Amino acid sequence: xxxxxxxxxxxxxxxxxxxxxxxxxxxxxxxxxxxxxxxxxxxxxxxxxxxxxxxxxxxxxxxxxxxxxxxxxxxxxxxxxxxxxxxxxxxxxxxxxxxxxxxxxxxxxxxxxxxxxxxxxxxxxxxxxxxxxxxxxxxxxxxxxxxxxxxxxxxxxxxxxxxxxxxxxxxxxxxxxxxxxxxxxxxxxxxxxxxxxxxxxxxxxxxxxxxxxxxxxxxxxxxxxxxxxxxxxxxxxxxxxxxxxxxxxxxxxxxxxxxxxxxxxxxxxxxxxxxxxxxxxxxxxxxxxxxxxxxxxx
Amino acid sequence: xxxxxxxxxxxxxxxxxxxxxxxxxxxxxxxxxxxxxxxxxxxxxxxxxxxxxxxxxxxxxxxxxxxxxxxxxxxxxxxxxxxxxxxxxxxxxxxxxxxxxxxxxxxxxxxxxxxxxxxxxxxxxxxxxxxxxxxxxxxxxxxxxxxxxxxxxxxxxxxxxxxxxxxxxxxxxxxxxxxxxxxxxxxxxxxxxxxxxxxxxxxxxxxxxxxxxxxxxxxxxxxxxxxxxxxxxxxxxxxxxxxxxxxxxxxxxxxxxxxxxxxxxxxxxxxxxxxxxxxxxxxxxxxxxxxxxxxxxxxxxxxxxxxxxxxxxxxxxxxxxxxxxxxxxxxxxxxxxxxxxxxxxxxxxxxxxxxxxxxxxxxxxxxxxxxxxxxxxxxxxxxxxxxxxxxxxxxxxxxxxxxxxxxxxxxxxxxxxxxxxxxxxxxxxxxxxxxxxxxxxxxxxxxxxxxxxxxxxxxxxxxxxxxxxxxxxxxxxxxxxxxxxxxxxxxxxxxxxxxxxxxxxxxxxxxxxxxxxxxxxxxxxxxxxxxxxxxxxxxxxxxxxxxxxxxxxxxxxxxxxxxxxxxxxxxxxxxxxxxxxxxxx
Numbered sequence: 094x095x096x097x098x099x100x101x102x103x104x105x106x107x108x109x110x111x112x113x114x115x116x117x118x119x120x121x122x123x124x125x126x127x128x129x130x131x132x133x134x135x136x137x138x139x140x141x142x143x144x145x146x147x148x149x150x151x152x153x154x155x156x157x158x159x160x161x162x163x164x165x166x167x168x169x170x171x172x173x174x175x176x177x178x179x180x181x182x183x184x185x186x187x188x189x190x191x192x193x194x195x196x197x198x199x200x201x202x203x204x205x206x207x208x209x210x211x212x213x214x215x216x217x218x219x220x221x222x223x224x225x226x227x228x229x230x231x232x233x234x235x236x237x238x239x240x241x242x243x244x245x246x247x248x249x250x251x252x253x254x255x256x257x258x259x260x261x262x263x264x265x266x267x268x269x270x271x272x273x274x275x276x277x278x279x280x281x282x283x284x285x286x287x288x289x290x291x292x293x294x295x296x297x298x299x300x301x302x303x304x305x306x307x308x309x310x311x312x313x314x315x316x317x318x319x320x321x322x323x324x325x326x327x328x329x330x331x332x333x334x335x336x337x338x339x340x341x342x343x344x345x346x347x348x349x350x351x352x353x354x355x356x357x358x359x360x361x362x363x364x365x366x367x368x369x370x371x372x373x374x375x376x377x378x379x380x381x382x383x384x385x386x387x388x389x390x391x
Numbered sequence: 392x393x394x395x396x397x398x399x400x401x402x403x404x405x406x407x408x409x410x411x412x413x414x415x416x417x418x419x420x421x422x423x424x425x426x427x428x429x430x431x432x433x434x435x436x437x438x439x440x441x442x443x444x445x446x447x448x449x450x451x452x453x454x455x456x457x458x459x460x461x462x463x464x465x466x467x468x469x470x471x472x473x474x475x476x477x478x479x480x481x482x483x484x485x486x487x488x489x490x491x492x493x494x495x496x497x498x499x500x501x502x503x504x505x506x507x508x509x510x511x512x513x514x515x516x517x518x519x520x521x522x523x524x525x526x527x528x529x530x531x532x533x534x535x536x537x538x539x540x541x542x543x544x545x546x547x548x549x550x551x552x553x554x555x556x557x558x559x560x561x562x563x564x565x566x567x568x569x570x571x572x573x574x575x576x577x578x579x580x581x582x583x584x585x586x587x588x589x590x591x592x593x594x595x596x597x598x599x600x601x602x603x604x605x606x607x608x609x610x611x612x613x614x615x616x617x618x619x620x621x622x623x624x625x626x627x628x629x630x631x632x633x634x635x636x637x638x639x640x641x642x643x644x645x646x647x648x649x650x651x652x653x654x655x656x657x658x659x660x661x662x663x664x665x666x667x668x669x670x671x672x673x674x675x676x677x678x679x680x681x682x683x684x685x686x687x688x689x690x691x692x693x694x695x696x697x698x699x700x701x702x703x704x705x706x707x708x709x710x711x712x713x714x715x716x717x718x719x720x721x722x723x724x725x726x727x728x729x730x731x732x733x734x735x736x737x738x739x740x741x742x743x744x745x746x747x748x749x750x751x752x753x754x755x756x757x758x759x760x761x762x763x764x765x766x767x768x769x770x771x772x773x774x775x776x777x778x779x780x781x782x783x784x785x786x787x788x789x790x791x792x793x794x795x796x797x798x799x800x801x802x803x804x805x806x807x808x809x810x811x812x813x814x815x816x817x818x819x820x821x822x823x824x825x826x827x828x829x830x831x832x833x834x835x836x837x838x839x840x841x842x843x844x845x846x847x848x849x850x851x852x853x854x855x856x857x858x859x860x861x862x863x864x865x866x867x868x869x870x871x872x873x874x875x876x877x878x879x880x881x882x883x884x885x886x887x888x889x890x891x892x893x894x895x896x897x898x899x900x901x902x903x904x905x906x907x908x909x910x911x912x913x914x915x916x917x918x919x920x921x922x923x924x925x926x927x928x929x930x931x932x933x934x935x936x937x938x939x940x941x942x943x944x945x946x947x948x949x950x951x952x953x954x955x956x957x958x959x960x961x962x963x964x965x966x967x968x969x970x971x972x973x974x975x976x
Contacts, residue, residue: 193429284430313429323423326431333431334423335438344437352433 108204111377112211112242144172179218180235180275182301183210184264185252188226189328190284192254194310194372201308201372202280203249208380209278210245214238219275222248225263226256232267257328258285260292268299277301282308283356284328290359297363304366304383307356311373314349316342395472395523402471409467413460455975458966465959469952474523484525484539486565487513487546488588490576491530493867493921495555497577497929498680499595506555508593509575513550516573516591517543523950527570529563531581532556532868536563539570557683557901557921558868578934580925592934598627600650600676601684601927605920607662607670607691607861609787617691617861619660621672625650626928633675636660638691639668667693667859669882669905683867684927688882688905690862690916696720697857702729703741706756708840712849713739719853736857742833752826752856754849757833758800764829765807765820767800774799774813774832783810784855785821785828789844794818796839799832828852862916866923867903871895874915877908 148157148168161169183206191199206222213220214236222233222245233248260281277296283289296303318337325332335341353369360367370379394402428434495506517526525539528546535553537546560580565572567587574584577594584590604622619636629651636644642665648656662670672687679685698720701709713721722735726743731750738753744761758767776794780786791811801816810819810828821828834840839848854860863872872879877896879887882905889898896908900919908915921927969975 190429193427198429282429284432286432310429316428318426321423323425324431324434325425325427327427327429331431332425333434333438335434341437341441344441345433348433348437 108207112208115208115377115380116212116215142171142173145169146172180273181209181213181218181220182271182275182277183220183222184260184277184279184281185222185224185249186226186258186260186281187224187230187252187254188256188258188284189254190258190282193327194312196372197254198282198308198310198372199252199254201376202306203252204376205306205379206278206280207242207246207249208376209383211239211242212380214242214245220245223267224252225260225267227259227262229263229267230256259287260285260289261287261295264292264295268295268301274300275302276304278304278306280306280308289356293359293363293365305356305360305368306379306383307353307367307369309353309369309371311371314371315346318342393474395474397471402468402473405467405471406464409463410460413463414456417456417459451975458962458975462959462962462966465955465962469955469959473951473955475951484527484570485516486527486529486570486572487516488563488565488572488574489513489528489530489550489553490560490574490581491532491534491553491556492560492577492580493555493557493683493926494577494579494681494929495593496681496683497597497599499597505577505593505595510550510553512575512591512593514547517546529565530556531560531562532558533561533563556868558866576934577929578932579929582933590934594932594934596930597680598630598678599680599684599927599929600625600627600630600632600674601681602672602674602687602920602922603655603684603924603927604922605672605687605689606864606918607689609861617662619662619670619672619689621658621660623648623650623656623674624924624927625652625654626930627678628652630676630678632656635673635675636670637673638662638665638670640666642666662691665691667691681927681929683903684921686903687920687922688903688918690905690918692859692861694718695858697853698722698734698736699739699853700724700732700735700737701739701741702726702743703739704743706741706834708834709739709741712846716850737853748825748827754852754856755827755829758802758829758831763825765802765804767802769801771799771801771813771815773797774815774818776811776818777814779811779819780809783808783821784860785819785848785851786810787847787851789848789851791842791844794837794839794842796832796837798836802831826856828855860915862905862918865900865917865919867900867919867921869897870900870906870917870919871897872908872915872917874908874910874913877910877915880907880909882906
């Protein structure tokens with residue numbers, strides 16, 4: 094289990110300052126555009142006027158337009174837009190493969206998730222954080238308001254990288270239980286033996302707006318391996334004797350690039366937001382990159 | 392395959408041990424370094440694709456073992472010095488015997504000489520044989536004889552430094568039991584060779600005209616008159632030959648003769664008009680393959696009167712004889728008036744000897760008592776000539792076989808040259824230093840003065856004492872001069888290096904020429920001429936009919952271990968290259 098020290102290290106004061114900075118930046122980026130509070134087509138008790146309709150018995154006469162009554166001698170009811178919060182689901186890959194790299198991909202994912210959560214909370218969105226590997230490992234109930242960020246920190250800190258990746262099963266389990274559609278942010282390395290497409294298909298079928306943050310470590314992109322090795326898979330502990338040759342390394346790099354392109358191509362095909370990053374890329378810049386994609390804040 | 396350093400069993404054990412060790416070491420491979428990766432999905436894809444598509448991937452383990460085993464086996468077996476007869480030949484010994492006869496200088500139609508052909512054949516022989524084959528190079532002059540060696544470069548240098556010698560060739564002693572002997576020759580001078588010798592011919596027929604004899608000799612009837620005898624033989628087709636005889640004083644005789652095949656031209660030339668000194672005979676012809684025998688030299692003694700002091704109480708024969716001699720300036724005195732004179736060239740003491748040896752040569756008749764002479768130890772009645780030396784200068788053209796002597800003194804001839812002797816006592820003895828000749832009998836006690844050879848003998852004695860001698864006749868090659876510590880010069884004054892050998896001076900004359908050997912007041916001329924029909928007849932080859940041998944060539948020039956190590960190094964390089972590129976394991 095992660096300790097308090099780990100929490101301090103991962104989400105320290107410096108990190109909090111960065112979150113504030115990101116919050117300000119995000120507001121500046123979207124100034125003059127839509128606010129963070131989501132309006133829906135449903136009429137409700139919001140402050141924004143939406144329309145008129147004839148009064149019928151049972152309506153709240155507090156919304157009667159008395160001025161119109163004096164002019165028209167008819168009871169006319171003012172309608173206001175219903176304001177709703179946006180459910181944001183952060184799916185954080187907590188499989189064993191995410192422990193790879195320096196810093197680990199999970200740490201990087203936690204920071205990215207925390208930053209995005211903070212901005213979501215600041216915009217009064219309903220933030221859900223789900224840690225998954227071969228199933229949903231942990232789930233944080235919906236949180237609203239900036240004050241809940243520390244709860245999210247604790248949750249993320251408690252997440253550990255274990256187990257194999259089975260995003261499809263995890264997403265299916267979660268989405269079946271949760272009815273509301275929202276923004277699904279998937280932060281993962283997408284090393285899924287069952288295939289990343291079927292997992293994202295699940296989210297698509299539940300009509301979530303999907304944003305993919307694809308994390309890779311530098312060691313995965315350009316491994317500095319040489320000689321005779323026993324290659325051990327971090328997730329399932331399967332091993333294989335291998336002789337690393339320059340041509341093999343080249344083939345691997347090509348395969349990795351091909352894999353990344355496949356993920357990106359999938360996202361492009363279904364108009365999903367996609368950002369690829371490495372663990373040595375500053376997370377705050379990544380967050381801004383996410384904003385610039387225009388999907389996270391609407 | 393055989394092994395020079397190990398028995399077959401040892402070699403087999405070594406090979407088995409090596410392969411076993413390599414294979415064992417190969418399987419006792421280093422533990423693979425454990426590396427954890429986030430996911431093996433992509434690695435698996437890459438490896439599966441490569442392995443499924445590459446036969447090499449399937450074979451490379453076994454190929455790696457085979458390469459390693461081969462390298463080890465090559466190194467291990469190279470220590471055993473293997474030999475494959477078909478590749479490297481047997482471990483044999485080859486003697487290359489080069490005929491260095493003068494006839495090998497005969498020019499061939501391609502503008503080179505038989506010798507150059509022989510050198511090529513010898514080098515070709517060196518290129519044959521296996522790497523372990525030991526070669527030895529020798530020639531028929533005895534001047535070159537290498538030890539057995541496998542260093543072909545050294546032998547090539549040796550062959551390049553060799554040349555035909557003008558001396559008489561001798562077939563050297565070679566052992567055919569443990570070596571193959573190749574004799575590279577034109578087959579002209581050395582006809583018979585041992586049966587084990589394989590002959591390689593460089594013979595090519597050629598036209599040649601050569602001087603087969605040239606000498607200056609005194610005319611027997613007039614010892615101070617000289618004539619030159621010249622003999623020229625044609626060993627080619629009919630040829631017109633120019634003959635030139637030239638003297639030191641510019642005298643010259645030209646003659647043109649036409650000789651048919653094998654025809655000999657002989658002629659004596661009167662040299663009365665020639666001044667004393669060197670005389671050269673040369674011949675010229677259109678087609679001549681051997682220039683060596685186209686020139687010959689001789690020496691014509693300078694004529695001058697010998698100032699002779701005859702010390703006698705009266706000797707009618709001697710006085711008459713010497714007074715009649717145009718080349719003798721005679722003075723006759725009584726022994727009582729004898730005084731040594733520096734102007735005298737030669738003394739004749741008739742039954743008298745001064746107490747001290749004179750400074751000039753002397754002919755002593757009888758055995759007078761003197762400290763510097765051998766004392767008579769007795770008297771021999773009617774001694775009969777038993778032996779005499781024709782070669783001694785004083786005995787040239789003199790016959791004493793019918794000499795009748797009444798009595799002679801008995802002397803001990805130890806340290807003297809006995810020119811003529813009876814069974815009981817020497818009759819004519821000679822001393823080289825001081826130079827004198829002594830008759831152990833008185834002239835009036837013999838019939839020697841009545842012999843036709845007596846004037847010749849006296850002329851010979853005076854000639855030996857003070858006149859220039861005819862040149863010694865020698866063939867080219869190592870020339871010996873019977874004069875100790877002499878300085879040898881050519882006719883143009885160039886000094887020739889010489890050595891001392893058993894009291895003689897020896898030097899090498901590679902070309903015909905006239906040489907002078909000088910030691911103090913003594914001077915000897917040496918005419919070095921080929922003048923040998925054996926050498927001039929360059930077509931008298933046994934290879935006209937004989938089959939000649941050919942040496943066997945092998946693929947490899949060095950021992951097999953050398954190539955095995957090279958192969959091992961090459962394989963190691965390949966292995967290093969492929970290992971670092973992970974082509975092999």
